[in-house]
């Protein structure tokens with residue numbers, strides 16, 4: 681059984697209402713919503729299965745936004761250009777080597793090291809993989825907009841935790 685909110689496999693799922701949508705969620709996500717009693721459903725305006733389907737689709741889209749937002753909270757570490765250079769030199773790579781490994785022109789790699797050009801997120805991921813280093817730090821957290829969640833624990837935290845377990 682998969683939690684419809686965070687996507688982890690859970691032995692038990694509970695039906696709750698989150699943001700007017702009825703979802704089957706894992707025990708971790710239960711506190712983000714209210715139990716899906718018939719009264720709660722009526723209050724949330726959930727009437728039929730068609731609407732439920734549409735709402736679920738909306739939540740899936742919303743969930744994608746959360747992921748996008750999470751990646752958007754990552755910033756390049758201070759001195760990332762220097763880190764890149766040191767990591768490259770320690771592995772004995774030339775600019776050309778790196779350029780071909782990450783699929784970018786040589787002059788772009790040279791500019792990354794001087795921090796004159798910011799690599800795209802996908803290039804950053806490749807650089808981190810090829811050079812075995814971290815270039816990003818996470819700044820800020822996403823706060824759950826769903827009511828009733830426990831204080832101090834954000835939806836972003838839950839999602840991160842779920843992804844780490846995969």
Ligand SMILES: [Zn+2]
Pocket residue numbers: 683684685686687688705706707708709
């Ligand atoms: Zn969950």
